[in-house]
Amino acid sequence: MRGCKNPGLAEAYKAEREKRGTQAEVADMLGVSRVCLARRETGTRPVTHEAWLALQALPKKRVSKAPPAGRAAGAGVREKARRTKKGKAPNVKGDSQP
8 A cells, every 4th residue: 555545644744753853863763764754744655553653652852942052142232232333342440541
């Protein structure tokens, strides 16, 4: 039996897989090839009951709400606000400029 009789199942399978990681990550956890997952998601390979249950048994990815690495929220805004009209930072306490 080739192809998926229920295209909605293929879409649901992909949505659930995306909650758990990339195709490569999930394929590795399930012990199948990435191509196998891709074919299930497009409907060219049927999603068996066992395949659905195996996917559901995997833990979902944790979604982090932290800003991207190396960039703090609002970074650069404070520095820009501190600059004067000439583009120089104002004298800070402890500077010895007259």
